[in-house]
Amino acid sequence: MKNIFLKSALLFSVIAGIFTSCVNDDQYDSPEIVFSADLTPTKTVKQINDGATAAVVQYAGDDIIEAYVTSSDEKGNFYKSVSFQTIPTDATAPIGFSVPIDDNTLYGEGFSPGRKVYIKLKGLYVAKVYGSLQIGSLFEGTIGRIPVNVWRNHLFPSATKVSEDSFVRPMTMAAAFTDANQNTLVELDPVQFGEGSLGRTYYDVDSGGGSTNHSVIATTGGASQVIRFSSFAPFSGNMVPSGSGKIRGVITKYQTTFQFMVRYESDINLTGPRADLFAPxxxxxxxxxxxxxxxxxxxxxxxxxxxxxxxxxxxxxxxxxxxxxxxxxxxxxxxxxxxxxxxxxxxxxxxxxxxxxxxxxxxxxxxxxxxxxxxxxxxxxxxxxxxxxxxxxxxxxxxxxxxxxxxxxxxxxxxxxxxxxxxxxxxxxxxxxxxxxxxxxxxxxxxxxxxxxxxx
Incomplete structure (x- = not known):
C-alpha cells in the first residue's frame, strides 16, 4: 500500500509539473479566433442599395455581398447594430448600410473596423430606413435585429482586415451630414463641442435610450449636430474636452435627426485652442x-x-x-x-x-x-x-x-x-x-x- 501511495504521489507530481509548465508557457492567453470566410460576392452593395425602397422586402435571391465594418461595440457606444461601408475609390463614393444583430460583444466575433464581412442575403429583409439601407430580420413590419442563433448563417467575417485610415474620409460639418454618408466612417475637421456641452461629462443627462446627446459644431460656426454617448461607454464619466480639432466616427440617423457616433474615446482629438464663435x-x-x-x-x-x-x-x-x-x-x-x-x-x-x-x-x-x-x-x-x-x-x-x-x-x-x-x-x-x-x-x-x- 505504501508503494502504491508513493507511485501515485509521484505520478501526480509529474502531471502537475507538466500542467504548470503548460500554464506558464501560455500565460493564460485566450485562444485567438481565426476569421477565414472566403466567399464570392454575386452582387454589389450598390445593386442592393439601388433596388431598396422604404418598403420592407424579403430577399429571395441566393446572393452574397461584401462590405467593411465601420462601427465597434467594444467600448459600449454602439449596441446591437453593425455599420458597414464599401471602400471608396477616386471614381466612386462609399455606400453605407447597417445590420441590426441581437447579440453583444460583436467586436469579438470579428466585427471590428476595417474587417471585410460577407453577407448572405437570402431570407433576410431589406429596406431604406431613415434614408439608409438596412438589412435584418422582420420585426413588426419593419427591419429588426437578426436573432442571436441565426446571424451566423448570414454574416461571415473574413481574414481580410484593412486599416481604417485607408478608407476614412475627412469631411467638414457642412458636407458630412447627408443620407449618402450614413453608416460610413468620417473624420469631422475642424470641429469642437458646442457651448452647451462644456463643463459636462460625456454622459450626464439621459436624452433617451440611456445616452446623452451633446452637440458638435464647426470652428467656423454654422449649424450644430448631435453627437451621442452611451452610459455604458467606460469613458462616459470623463469630461467633454473644450478644445478644437478632429472627431472620427460613424454618421447615423434616428428619424429626421442625424447622430454622430464615436467608437472609442480616442476617436476624439480636440487638442487645439477653442475657436471663439462668440467674440467680444x-x-x-x-x-x-x-x-x-x-x-x-x-x-x-x-x-x-x-x-x-x-x-x-x-x-x-x-x-x-x-x-x-x-x-x-x-x-x-x-x-x-x-x-x-x-x-x-x-x-x-x-x-x-x-x-x-x-x-x-x-x-x-x-x-x-x-x-x-x-x-x-x-x-x-x-x-x-x-x-x-x-x-x-x-x-x-x-x-x-x-x-x-x-x-x-x-x-x-x-x-x-x-x-x-x-x-x-x-x-x-x-x-x-x-x-x-x-x-x-x-x-x-x-x-x-x-x-x-x-x-x-
Whole structure:
C-alpha cells in the first residue's frame, strides 16, 4: 500500500509539473479566433442599395455581398447594430448600410473596423430606413435585429482586415451630414463641442435610450449636430474636452435627426485652442475717464448688446449682456435661464482712467435666484477684444454687497452694492469687469441686472 501511495504521489507530481509548465508557457492567453470566410460576392452593395425602397422586402435571391465594418461595440457606444461601408475609390463614393444583430460583444466575433464581412442575403429583409439601407430580420413590419442563433448563417467575417485610415474620409460639418454618408466612417475637421456641452461629462443627462446627446459644431460656426454617448461607454464619466480639432466616427440617423457616433474615446482629438464663435463685441468708441455715470438711458433698443463705449464678451456660451427695460427704467441683464441650456461666462468690461478715478459703484437687482452668479474684477493688462483668459483679473467682489433675489420673482428694486475706493497704486488705463457665470444644464440660472455704473 505504501508503494502504491508513493507511485501515485509521484505520478501526480509529474502531471502537475507538466500542467504548470503548460500554464506558464501560455500565460493564460485566450485562444485567438481565426476569421477565414472566403466567399464570392454575386452582387454589389450598390445593386442592393439601388433596388431598396422604404418598403420592407424579403430577399429571395441566393446572393452574397461584401462590405467593411465601420462601427465597434467594444467600448459600449454602439449596441446591437453593425455599420458597414464599401471602400471608396477616386471614381466612386462609399455606400453605407447597417445590420441590426441581437447579440453583444460583436467586436469579438470579428466585427471590428476595417474587417471585410460577407453577407448572405437570402431570407433576410431589406429596406431604406431613415434614408439608409438596412438589412435584418422582420420585426413588426419593419427591419429588426437578426436573432442571436441565426446571424451566423448570414454574416461571415473574413481574414481580410484593412486599416481604417485607408478608407476614412475627412469631411467638414457642412458636407458630412447627408443620407449618402450614413453608416460610413468620417473624420469631422475642424470641429469642437458646442457651448452647451462644456463643463459636462460625456454622459450626464439621459436624452433617451440611456445616452446623452451633446452637440458638435464647426470652428467656423454654422449649424450644430448631435453627437451621442452611451452610459455604458467606460469613458462616459470623463469630461467633454473644450478644445478644437478632429472627431472620427460613424454618421447615423434616428428619424429626421442625424447622430454622430464615436467608437472609442480616442476617436476624439480636440487638442487645439477653442475657436471663439462668440467674440467680444462693442468697444468701437472706448473712452478712458475718471468720472462718469452710466444709467443706460441712451440705449434705445431693447435687447441691445453692442455698446460702443464698453466691451461685451460671451467668453463661454453664446449669451451677451443685453439692455432691458422695465417700468421705464433701463439696465443691463444677463441670465442662463431659458433657451438652449448651456454654460455661460459673460463679461461686461468698463474702461476707466484709474489715475483720475477715486471710487467705483453700481446697483444690482437679482431675480429667480438659485445661486450667486456675479463677480467683479479689475484688470490693468486686458487688451480690448482679446481673450480674457490672457489678462490678469483681480477679484474685488468681496468689497461689494450683492443681495440675493427671490427664488421665483424679481427683487422689488435696484440696490446699491456699495462703493469701492480705487487704490492709489492703480494708475493709467484699466478696466472694471462684471462677470456672470451660470449654467442652464442644472446649474445656476439666476437673472442678474446692473444699473447706474458710476466712477468718480
Amino acid at each position: 463685441i462693442g468697444g468701437s468708441a472706448l473712452v478712458y475717464t475718471g468720472a462718469f455715470s452710466e444709467p443706460f438711458t441712451s440705449y434705445t433698443t431693447s435687447n441691445q448688446q453692442v455698446f460702443p463705449k464698453y466691451i461685451n464678451d460671451a467668453a463661454v456660451g453664446s449669451r451677451y449682456w443685453q439692455v432691458k427695460t422695465f417700468s421705464g427704467n433701463k439696465y443691463i441683464q444677463m441670465s442662463s435661464f431659458g433657451g438652449t441650456p448651456e454654460a455661460n461666462r459673460s463679461l461686461f468690461i468698463v474702461p476707466v482712467d484709474m489715475t483720475a478715478a477715486n471710487n467705483f459703484s453700481f446697483k444690482t437687482e437679482a431675480g429667480f435666484d438659485n445661486g450667486p452668479c456675479l463677480k467683479v474684477y479689475y484688470s490693468m493688462n486686458y487688451v480690448p477684444g482679446s481673450n480674457i483668459n490672457n489678462a490678469t483679473l483681480v477679484d474685488i467682489t468681496s468689497n461689494f454687497v450683492i443681495p440675493a433675489g427671490p427664488a421665483s420673482a424679481y427683487a422689488t428694486s435696484f440696490t446699491s452694492s456699495g462703493v469701492y475706493p480705487i487704490p492709489s497704486s492703480l494708475t493709467g488705463n484699466g478696466y472694471f469687469i462684471f462677470e456672470y457665470k451660470g449654467n442652464g444644464n442644472g446649474g445656476v440660472t439666476t437673472t442678474m441686472q446692473i444699473d447706474d455704473i458710476t466712477v468718480n
